[in-house]
Amino acid sequence: MPGRAVARVGPSWVAGILPRWPYGRKRTLRRFVPPLALLGAWQVASALALVDPSFIPGPGTVLRAWWQWMFGERAALSWYSGTWFEYVYLSARRVLIGFGIAALVGTMVGILVGWYELMADLIDPIVQWLRPIPMTAWLPFATFLFGIREGAAIFLISMGAFYPIVVNCTAGAEQTPKNLVRAALMLGTPPRKLLLRVVLPSALPFVFTGLRLGIGIGWVLVIVVEMLAVKGGIGYAMWTAYQFVRIDLILASMFTIGILGLASDRLLLVVSRRVLRWSSGLKAR
């Protein structure tokens, strides 16, 4: 159909990794209108001084501050100059390490709890009793335990991301179709191998849902923990900007974290679409 033509850009290896842009020209345009309109409205409001620019700065001011934060000269006390890449690295590293631990442990524990009754009885109560404690409530204790160091950040992020992963993996393993298990046994799979041959692949859609929720929580917690318990990172910058009343840098930090969160989520989505090619036909849309 004309107008539904889907453009592929860049070299072919890019096309192999990136998902196909699913929208035609008309819908592509349509989807860019609202965000651009919002930005425009913000610019207009600030240019006409509808809001006090010293109270809420316009997009231009934010961009200039952001630029300096990225590429400005490093100086002893100016945390807002030339530190952006380092702070992004610090935050991303904390999220990735914490999330990595959560993904590994959460998937293993979740699948085991969902499949083996014994594991469910031994582990599930602990998870369910600890889960209602908000991760922010762990902050003082974690800081006390680890000090103002990386450990506190990794602990909170991995624990926070662990819950959605473990809950989803448990649900996925519990919902393994009975007949698939029977089919595997009938075809000669020994019962102890069912976990890897049937339960895990069958639960994969749930696993990825858990991972996406988990990494989202990771970004939430990295901000919280950087504001209060560790030095450096986007959350640290944001809190410092607040103390110096640099609203432009607060907004730049917010955009930064938004972009990082979006990028990591899209990345996971691409991976999950690849891994779950086989399940695309099970969806209604």
Next chain:
Amino acid sequence: MEQRSQGALAGGAGGIECRSVRKTYRDLSGGTEVLALDGLSLDIAPREFLTLLGPSGCGKSTLLNIIAGFEKPDSGAVWLDGRPIERPGPDRGVVFQDYTLFPWLTVQRNVEYGLREKGLSAAEAAGVARHFLELVGLAGFEQRYPHELSGGMKQRVALIRVLAIDPQILLMDEPFAAVDAQTRAILQEELQRLWLQTRKTVVFVTHSVDEAIYLADRVAVMTARPGVAKAVVPIQLPRPRDATSDAFNAYRRDITRLIEVEARKVFST
């Protein structure tokens, strides 16, 4: 355990004996016990094609699941070549009504699955899989995933995935119930052809009288729940059978009459 019967079946290749098999279920909605099989006894000879015919909910599938080793009878016993059936295994290939292919595996990998479990090398398994895929006209579909296939194609994959591991017995639970009438006729013919070539013992559950007569050496007509074998009708017609012949019609009339009585019982309760 009951005393082991020493009929001609013991020691045979793929003979099944069901003795006074009783099985109850807990009805999930009402929480009441439902008697699915009430002391069913039935012998299935090696290399025989037997269809289990009966109204819905008469325990046909229950019996199949017990022979497959998926479920255990509350009392009574089922023997395979004189040995009690304890668990599922590759000597009894099951073809499910809903195909039950592994959705995350390609057609090729689905067919290879049981072969790899048997210990065949990747190359050997691929060779056997290719042979069977060609046999049912699925060459060229190796790399498709099950959700990309039609119902008839899925059921062919389900059938050859089992035939590939060369089981003694084939257990089929209304395998063609979910496909359209034309495909169904083709699949019946294919199954008959494959069976004539391999001569496995087949237990085939269906609620279609025509299908039962077309395929079977003997048709076991089951009573409404609780199920027992009400009559076992040998079909003495040469294969392939003509569903429009007078002889076929006579069987159809007799068996339909047997079934109708049972179907009415279901509605009167």
